[in-house]
Amino acid sequence: AQSVAQPEDQVNVAEGNPLTVKCTYSVSGNPYLFWYVQYPNRGLQFLLKYITGDNLVKGSYGFEAEFNKSQTSFHLKKPSALVSDSALYFCAVRDNFNKFYFGSGTKLNVKP
């Protein structure tokens, strides 16, 4: 069965420091992996996806994610955090039937 785990409920980082939000997955077949961001009282917004190719995927707002097949991980990263990056981040995996499975979400707090 497909599943996604986000082991951290919350990540705290100072503005200007690098950030990492962790995600591990379990999927049969080739993984299609996604990151979404949710701001308060809003729907989810697409950040980036991994389908195939380079393990480092670049997305919106300066975010990137590193796909690691051996560790079944897809961690979200940003070299320099902004206060405006504070939000709820979701990792998701898509199966062969185009159904998505979401992690429980990680709240990112960026402090000035």
Next chain:
Amino acid sequence: NAGVTQTPKFRVLKTGQSMTLLCAQDMNHEYMYWYRQDPGMGLRLIHYSVGEGTTAKGEVPDGYNVSRLKKQNFLLGLESAAPSQTSVYFCASSYLGTGSKGTQYFGPGTRLTVL
């Protein structure tokens, strides 16, 4: 393009009442989904549709019904609301075009409270 829209934005029901949530998308997407979001549980798939006239069950379908009579609309119905259905409901749509690989586009959500 309006993208994905949801109606209503907020609703309070009493136990046993019924209601329908409407999702509309103007992107000509084949796939549409209904999720519920509860604290600490992420998004859970209720039902989804792979095209007009077709629907399928997701992870948590009990107590809900759906219909996709038109490609652009996906309706979620609660026949007899229960307090356990208090949640935020999100609709999403996607297509499988080259490069997209099913990227989902979400509506703004409907906050439902069942008393």
